[in-house]
Amino acid sequence: MLKYRMTSSLDGYMNRVTTVITGDGRTIVGLLKGFDQLINIILEDAHERVYSETAGVETVPLGLYIIRGDNVAIVGEVDEEIDKRIDLDNVKASPLAPIWIPG
Amino acid sequence: MVLPLSLLRTAQNHPMLVELKNGETYNGHLQACDTWMNVHLRDVIYTSKDGDKFYKIPEVYIRGSTIKYLRIPDTVVDLVKNEVNEVRRQQKDQQRSRKPMGRGGGPHRGGRGGSAAPRGGGRGRGK
Amino acid sequence: MLFFSFFKSLVGKDVVVELKNDLSICGTLHSVDQYLNMKLSDITVSDPDRFPHMLSVKNCFIRGSVVRYVQLPSDQVDTQLLSDSCRRELTEAKTKQ
Numbered sequence: 001m002l003k004y005r006m007t008s009s010l011d012g013y014m015n016r017v018t019t020v021i022t023g024d025g026r027t028i029v030g031l032l033k034g035f036d037q038l039i040n041i042i043l044e045d046a047h048e049r050v051y052s053e054t055a056g057v058e059t060v061p062l063g064l065y066i067i068r069g070d071n072v073a074i075v076g077e078v079d080e081e082i083d084k085r086i087d088l089d090n091v092k093a094s095p096l097a098p099i100w101i102p103g
Numbered sequence: 104m105v106l107p108l109s110l111l112r113t114a115q116n117h118p119m120l121v122e123l124k125n126g127e128t129y130n131g132h133l134q135a136c137d138t139w140m141n142v143h144l145r146d147v148i149y150t151s152k153d154g155d156k157f158y159k160i161p162e163v164y165i166r167g168s169t170i171k172y173l174r175i176p177d178t179v180v181d182l183v184k185n186e187v188n189e190v191r192r193q194q195k196d197q198q199r200s201r202k203p204m205g206r207g208g209g210p211h212r213g214g215r216g217g218s219a220a221p222r223g224g225g226r227g228r229g230k
Numbered sequence: 231m232l233f234f235s236f237f238k239s240l241v242g243k244d245v246v247v248e249l250k251n252d253l254s255i256c257g258t259l260h261s262v263d264q265y266l267n268m269k270l271s272d273i274t275v276s277d278p279d280r281f282p283h284m285l286s287v288k289n290c291f292i293r294g295s296v297v298r299y300v301q302l303p304s305d306q307v308d309t310q311l312l313s314d315s316c317r318r319e320l321t322e323a324k325t326k327q
Binding site: 009010012013019021023025027039049051069072073074075076077078079080082083086091093094096097098099100 | 249250251252253255263267273279280281282283284285286287288289290291292293296
Binding site: 024 | 104105106107108109110111124140167168170171172173174175176177179180
């Protein structure tokens with residue numbers, strides 16, 4: 001019983017807006033259309049949010065993306081209500097540091 | 104639910120951008136791919152990490168494990184859905200046509216095995 | 231398997247996961263798998279001014295390979311049991327050889 005509830009898959013995030021933090025420190029937001037065991041991820045209508053210390057967040061449209069699992073650090077389910085309330089133009093922060101990617 | 108490798112397979116003959124872990128990018132048409140995400144591109148434009156060097160290369164084979172991400176045309180995701188729906192439809196048709204055969208089909212039904220083979224199973228994960 | 235079992239016993243407890251990019255995420259451990267990938271719910275980032283990247287995220291999946299540390303609720307961990315299980319696993323591994 002418990003085993004089924006434990007399943008640590010991304011199933012619950014399917015077709016939801018998700019934020020993917022990648023191993024090279026990028027923040028990519030898009031609709032989760034699929035994934036596999038290796039955490040390869042499909043994002044539809046993906047946008048990169050480019051953070052900078054001197055200017056607000058720049059949103060760069062990317063389109064349809066397959067992100068290789070090796071390059072995935074976090075997959076976050078976006079609460080769209082909260083997201084709408086964030087004024088990205090006034091958010092300033094240094095970009096995330098990369099995570100060392102083996103191989 | 105679309106599997107990343109099915110999407111990639113559907114993107115065959117489409118243009119795409121491949122960025123490697125070392126920051127190099129390769130723009131080209133996907134000729135072939137496999138279940139390790141190894142990709143074979145044709146008519147490629149290579150861009151160096153800092154975007155200061157560009158080369159035209161007729162053909163490139165990229166080992167999947169070196170890839171960071173792939174950017175593919177938006178329309179490809181709809182093609183996979185069509186593909187999946189098509190497979191489902193075929194499966195249903197097969198089931199429907201199989202039912203009346205249920206009685207007395209006997210050993211002759213063995214021949215149907217062939218037509219049943221290309222359904223679902225092979226679709227899931229590339230080749 | 232020891233750490234997998236151990237983290238399974240912490241499901242439902244609050245943990246702080248520090249990533250290799252210095253991001254620290256605090257949340258309730260929702261699930262864990264054999265790779266120590268973890269799902270956290272109701273998360274907050276420890277330093278939101280420095281890391282506003284996840285402000286609109288409440289639930290997240292963290293790839294086990296990017297985790298540097300996991301801060302555990304010390305009152306919820308039976309260290310005696312943990313060291314016993316560790317020894318047991320070692321002896322089991324040895325007898326198998």
